[in-house]
Amino acid sequence: MTHDRYDHWIDGRHAMPASGAYLPTFDPMTAAPWAEIARGDAIDVEAAVESAQRAFAAWRNVGPTGRADVIWRIGDLIAAHADELAALEARDAGKVVREVRGQMTSLRAWYHYYASLAYQTEGRTIPQDRASLTVYTQRIPYGVVGVIPAFNSPMLLGGMGIAPALAAGNTVVVKPPEVNALSLLRLAELAKEAGLPDGCLNVVTGFGHEAGDALVAHPLVRKVWFTGGPESAKHVAARAAEGLKPLVLELGGKSANIFFEDVRVDDVVNGVIAGIFAAAGQTCVAGSRLLVHERIADELVEKVAARARTIALGDPTSESTEMGPMSQEKILDGVSARVREAIAEGADLVVGGEDADRPEQGWFYAPTVLDNVRNDMSVARNELFGPVLSVIRITDEDEAIAIANDSPFALAAGVWTRDLGRAHRVASSLDTGTVWVNMYRALQFATPFGGNKLSGYGRENGMDGFAEFTQPKGVWIESSDEPVGDPFVLRA
Secondary structure, three states, X not given: OOOEEEOEEEOOEEEOOOOOOEEEEEEOOOOEEEXXXXXXOHHHHHHHHHHHHHHHHHHOOOOHHHXXXXXHHHHHHHHHOHHHHHHHHHHHHOOOHHHHHHHHHHHHXXXXXXXXXXXXXOOOEEOOOOOOXXXXXXXXXXXXXXXXXXXXXXXXXXXXXXXXXXXOOOEEEEOOOOOOOHHHHHHHHHHHHOOOOOOOEEEOOOOHHHHHHHHHHOOOEEEEEEEOXXXXXXXXXXXXXXXXXXXXXXXXXXXXXXXXXOOOHHHHHHHHHHHHOHHHHOOOOOOOEEEEEHHHHHHHHHXXXXXXXXXXEOOOOOOOOOEOOOOOHHHHHHHHHHHHHHHHOOOEEEEOOOOOOOOOOOOOOOOEEEEOOXXXXXXXXXXXXXXXXXXXXXXXXXXXXXXXXOOOEEOEEEEEOOOXXXXXXXXXXXXXXXXXXXXXXXXOOOOOEOOEEOOEEOOEOHHHHHHOOEEEEEEEEEOOOOOOOOOOOOOO
């Protein structure tokens, strides 16, 4: 059977891989290939980076109005093609189409926001003791930026790097995830339609250890923006260190979703469901550790399990589907192994597991709840990236904070309480980069997002995320006509 082939996007046009090799991209519903993408290598990356470097010489000197106009139009075109882009990602990664469509529509606001920030690369004047001396700073772009987003939401996650990078005057080379690359290739076409000059956005598809590694190591790439897992990030960081390149790393999580005894259980069940079963648990902020006060634990677990049993599994391109398949067979196998291990360690299977009902075809895993989990179990320490909830019972606020922070990850957390004082105390005590109170799993273009510990460093979104794509330059101007003083003494 022949499949559609998708080439790289380099210098404003489609480009065949230098090697002539292609990779299959699989439909998680059928576990069969449905398209082919170019298998990029160092030669393809070289062409893309050289194109981006040439484009940077001109793009950095386009005024903020010109950059803003183009980026604004990109946002409009993404929203106009939301159905098309959502269909690509739903089929490529198994994410339900109604969520992906919402992401595509929301990206209009993301790109519009960063278009407005093209005007915010402001410097400052630094007071000096001598009236003849003027010192000021400029915010300048890095140059070519490598953007490597994760497979679960490449358009949304990629946009958090692409849009601010372009707004700040950088040019970009993207290495999409090999399991979900087609939407970003379509984005490149839309960006050209919006008026983005050739070379400002290039897309090279392929494996991380081939195209991705070559991109990170390329000497003309001056900053790398990476979303993925900590093990991959360690390799990326080591390669970037060879060129002394700064990084933004948004990595995994093992987030605690904390429920105190004063909540109304019926009102908060969906807060648990959204945290772990939305996107089939394939999200870095998944609330996979349910820390629940012992007084309400039985009731909350019972109601979460009842809702989990009714979640509609099926074709992610169908509007009625609530949870699609795992994006990759290796993730499915890993989730199954971790659940078996947790049960062997003493966890109780409440609902789900590998023997639960699920569609016969495709990489599905049923929504699963494990009760009586201890925080030292592997299922509570490691990110599964699947629909598995680990229930840990707590007795008080201090214990909740201690358990939540006792994790190698620190990306996000949820706190559910009707006590405003407790909400502020607990939020301030958690190590994570984001805390949601009486809500879960929300992102917004103007609000910074990122993690600590093994969840990475640097920030996306907001002014903090925009600042990641510029660096300060200090400029000293002496207006006095007096002779230069002692050349062997540092001026201060």
